[in-house]
Amino acid sequence: DGGITQSPKYLFRKEGQNVTLSCEQNLNHDAMYWYRQDPGQGLRLIYYSQIVNDFQKGDIAEGYSVSREKKESFPLTVTSAQKNPTAFYLCASSSQGRSTEAFFGQGTRLTVV
């Protein structure tokens, strides 16, 4: 089945540690996105990538980093510089064109203690 796989579903880390969230898609989509979700805040865009080896900052990129070495993969690293990393992180992908819908993974809940 085609889709987007995020792993792990739950992640616990100590404060000050970097952590990498995985996102893989087999939909052959060119574009991939990372969103952060906090209660009552909706979804906010962290980073997005339209093609391999290229990505752009979203609204809240500070404290995060990404790479896009393969079309299928778009990992997100939450660095120690991110002040409030505890959140629900969602990865999405879409084919080219503004009218196409974005498909979402099941999310990773990150808790930093």
Place this chain on the structure above:
Amino acid sequence: AQSVTQLDSQVPVFEEAPVELRCNYSSSVSVYLFWYVQYPNQGLQLLLKYLSGSTLVKGINGFEAEFNKSQTSFHLRKPSVHISDTAEYFCAVIRGGYSTLTFGKGTMLLVSP
């Protein structure tokens, strides 16, 4: 810049009653509009989208939405809700040159027997 306002953070309703979830957007250019649904601890699933043409859009699970350009609204409706419709609903608008979605803060639909 585009923004999305969901006027209600929570909407309680009894089973089999009709429901309307409100969404207003601001944009100086043409937009593409979407409604997504999120069940607890899961990703987002597309309910419906408006790209052009008929202003009444039908989606999955019996939901529909009406695009009103003069009122810049895209309200979601269902004539008779089920317990299983309990979830969070997000209105979103396309921005920029690619499929980067701007989301509202979400409306929690609470259906009780």
